[in-house]
Amino acid sequence: MNSRLLAPLGVTIGLFMIAPLLVMLLFAFSSSSLLKLPIEGLTLHWFAALTETQGFYPSLVNSLLIALTVGAASTVIGTLAAFGLTAGRHRLRNVSMPVLVLPLLVPPLVLGIVFLSYFSGLGFRLGLHTTIIAQTVTLQPIVILILASRLAGFDWATVDSARDLGAAPWRIFIDIIFPIIRPTILGAALIVMALSLDDFIITIFTIGGENTLPTLLWGMMRKGVDPRMNACAFILVSLTLLMGGLALRLTRTRN
Amino acid sequence: MSYVAAMTEFQPLTTPAVRLSALRLSFGAHLAVDDVSLDILPGDFVAILGPSGCGKTTLLRLLGGFLTPDQGTIEIDGADVTSQGPERRPTNTVFQGYGLFPHMTVRQNVSYGLKIAGRSTPAEIRDQVDQALGLVRMNDFAERNSRALSGGQQQRVALARALVMRPHVLLLDESLAALDLKLRHQMQDELRRIHREIGGTFVFVTHDQNEAFFLANKVAVMNKGRIEQFAAPSDIYHRPSTRFVATFVGEANVIEGRRENGTVMIGDGQFLASSGPDGPVEIMIRPEDIRLGKDVSGAAMTLRATLIDQVFQGSFLKLTFAGESGRHYVATLNDEPRGTARALGEKLDLSWDIGRMRVFDKGAA
Ligand SMILES: Nc1ncnc2c1ncn2[C@@H]1O[C@H](COP(=O)(O)OP(=O)(O)OP(=O)(O)O)[C@@H](O)[C@H]1O
Ligand SMILES: [Mg+2]
Numbered sequence: 001m002n003s004r005l006l007a008p009l010g011v012t013i014g015l016f017m018i019a020p021l022l023v024m025l026l027f028a029f030s031s032s033s034l035l036k037l038p039i040e041g042l043t044l045h046w047f048a049a050l051t052e053t054q055g056f057y058p059s060l061v062n063s064l065l066i067a068l069t070v071g072a073a074s075t076v077i078g079t080l081a082a083f084g085l086t087a088g089r090h091r092l093r094n095v096s097m098p099v100l101v102l103p104l105l106v107p108p109l110v111l112g113i114v115f116l117s118y119f120s121g122l123g124f125r126l127g128l129h130t131t132i133i134a135q136t137v138t139l140q141p142i143v144i145l146i147l148a149s150r151l152a153g154f155d156w157a158t159v160d161s162a163r164d165l166g167a168a169p170w171r172i173f174i175d176i177i178f179p180i181i182r183p184t185i186l187g188a189a190l191i192v193m194a195l196s197l198d199d200f201i202i203t204i205f206t207i208g209g210e211n212t213l214p215t216l217l218w219g220m221m222r223k224g225v226d227p228r229m230n231a232c233a234f235i236l237v238s239l240t241l242l243m244g245g246l247a248l249r250l251t252r253t254r255n
Numbered sequence: 256m257s258y259v260a261a262m263t264e265f266q267p268l269t270t271p272a273v274r275l276s277a278l279r280l281s282f283g284a285h286l287a288v289d290d291v292s293l294d295i296l297p298g299d300f301v302a303i304l305g306p307s308g309c310g311k312t313t314l315l316r317l318l319g320g321f322l323t324p325d326q327g328t329i330e331i332d333g334a335d336v337t338s339q340g341p342e343r344r345p346t347n348t349v350f351q352g353y354g355l356f357p358h359m360t361v362r363q364n365v366s367y368g369l370k371i372a373g374r375s376t377p378a379e380i381r382d383q384v385d386q387a388l389g390l391v392r393m394n395d396f397a398e399r400n401s402r403a404l405s406g407g408q409q410q411r412v413a414l415a416r417a418l419v420m421r422p423h424v425l426l427l428d429e430s431l432a433a434l435d436l437k438l439r440h441q442m443q444d445e446l447r448r449i450h451r452e453i454g455g456t457f458v459f460v461t462h463d464q465n466e467a468f469f470l471a472n473k474v475a476v477m478n479k480g481r482i483e484q485f486a487a488p489s490d491i492y493h494r495p496s497t498r499f500v501a502t503f504v505g506e507a508n509v510i511e512g513r514r515e516n517g518t519v520m521i522g523d524g525q526f527l528a529s530s531g532p533d534g535p536v537e538i539m540i541r542p543e544d545i546r547l548g549k550d551v552s553g554a555a556m557t558l559r560a561t562l563i564d565q566v567f568q569g570s571f572l573k574l575t576f577a578g579e580s581g582r583h584y585v586a587t588l589n590d591e592p593r594g595t596a597r598a599l600g601e602k603l604d605l606s607w608d609i610g611r612m613r614v615f616d617k618g619a620a
Contacts, residue, residue: 155352155354155357157350157351157352157353157354158354158355158356158357159354160321160341160348160350160354161348161350161354161355161356161413161416162356162367163321163340163341163342164319164341164342164346164347164348164368164417165342165347165367165368165371165416165420166342166343166368166371166372166420167342167367167371168342171371175367176356179358180356180357180358
């Protein structure tokens with residue numbers, strides 16, 4: 001297909017897909033409580049109302065807490081795993097990669113049920129900690145994949161050179177390897193945090209009586225629809241986009 | 256002490272800079288380095304020359320301490336370093352991909368080793384780095400990010416980064432292979448100049464015969480993990496010790512023959528005295544050693560052959576002949592009067608000095 005046709009077509013498809021989201025976000029600022037177009041006026045009223053909703057702040061704090069912990073934990077685990085998988089030439093390599101990445105391929109609903117029965121089988125009390133464990137297991141494959149692909153293109157001659165110049169292994173990691181892959185690690189962490197903020201299915205199964213923003217939103221929806229939910233969605237989308245954007249900037253290969 | 260004992264305890268006056276004894280290393284079932292022994296003298300510029308996959312890089316990595324041999328020992332300046340890693344050896348390597356640290360400036364790259372060693376003050380490090388960068392003519396780029404350099408410049412920085420450590424032996428792995436031809440020649444000149452200026456022992460891996468001859472005073476020709484010959488370039492070229500060396504380095508006419516009772520019979524009715532066991536042999540003669548015309552001196556061979564092809568190659572003319580047995584001979588002539596033309600199909604006399612021929616036993620390798 002001609003590339004001059006391709007560009008407008010892409011934009012049209014993009015708009016078609018993104019339009020409902022934009023409309024949904026727009027309603028967060030609508031002065032009417034009815035979700036209908038055209039909107040009559042703009043207001044921040046729904047954001048104020050949202051903050052007064054019972055359980056909003058605890059949910060927000062929970063969401064951020066979970067995102068940060070899951071981000072940190074899966075980044076550390078995923079990075080170590082990626083190193084083990086790419087640096088070693090062991091026979092297990094071809095087997096371990098698919099196994100470690102398996103959680104990405106299983107439907108979240110199934111994972112949620114599995115986690116729930118697993119935790120209750122072990123007699124765990126559900127709460128933030130169980131959600132953190134479940135999300136870490138689910139999301140660390142993303143870090144493994146991102147890091148493994150970065151390490152596959154890694155110039156190991158830098159490591160050989162550093163050794164040749166007298167650097168001990170720990171120095172090589174601190175001085176050479178880590179600085180070179182730091183953007184990728186941060187990017188992977190941000191992507192995981194964005195996905196964690198967004199997660200509903202795994203969370204609802206594992207969080208017990210607590211709430212995150214997505215589960216709060218879901219609870220509100222069961223009592224009826226009003227623009228507070230659009231405001232809540234707006235906050236979620238903004239946070240996610242912010243992290244995703246940062247992640248893209250960081251992981252973009254230079255040159 | 257008896258005279259004989261004194262003889263056996265005789266040591267060469269200089270300790271070799273590098274001594275490899277019966278080195279052997281295999282990757283699984285593949286013998287990558289096979290019984291390599293080599294003495295490299297201080298100040299030598301040695302080229303390890305061989306086809307792709309013959310084990311050059313593996314040998315260099317053994318020298319640098321990145322690999323440990325299965326058997327054999329490596330001595331540097333008389334000290335056994337076989338079990339030492341690269342961080343402890345008095346060697347430094349310039350890798351094929353350079354391995355510059357992409358998150359550092361040129362100066363930081365070159366300073367890194369000195370900083371790790373921790374023996375110099377920041378001011379001393381600065382001076383030494385400036386000196387090293389001066390040697391490779393990269394002073395103006397000291398504060399440049401190492402990512403923002405051309406291939407040739409990266410090569411220079413990698414060289415400076417190794418040289419600043421004052422290695423007893425500098426190892427270079429196909430360092431120039433990635434550069435375009437012009438830049439490669441320029442860097443070859445630079446390497447020669449640097450070796451002249453600072454002295455020291457350089458070991459250089461290449462698969463390019465011209466590069467090896469241009470740079471090195473000793474060439475080790477490698478094939479299938481073995482060193483076939485280690486000698487000065489002119490010896491490698493004129494007195495190759497195996498058929499592989501003869502054909503890998505330069506062009507060669509290889510003629511099959513048989514040796515019986517100290518005489519080699521070449522198919523086209525020619526005989527040659529050659530001592531050795533009876534059996535099939537191969538005889539090598541370089542194209543430029545073949546002359547046109549009969550030789551009457553008696554120290555030369557003559558045979559009659561038909562001209563079947565001639566190609567003008569600028570500074571010389573390349574002629575292909577077919578002998579009476581149908582065997583082909585290639586001769587290059589560079590003392591041609593301009594414009595002399597010969598007709599294809601013409602029968603001509605070819606001759607060459609017996610001393611220019613090399614005879615290889617066919618059974619051996
Ligand atoms: N780490 C390794 N594991 C297994 N085999 C290896 C390894 N490194 C090298 N080899 C094999 O050993 C042989 C020699 O490799 P080496 O890299 O030394 O060749 P080379 O002479 O440097 O070739 P080139 O000119 O292509 O660089 C090759 O057949 C290669 O496939
Ligand atoms: Mg190589």
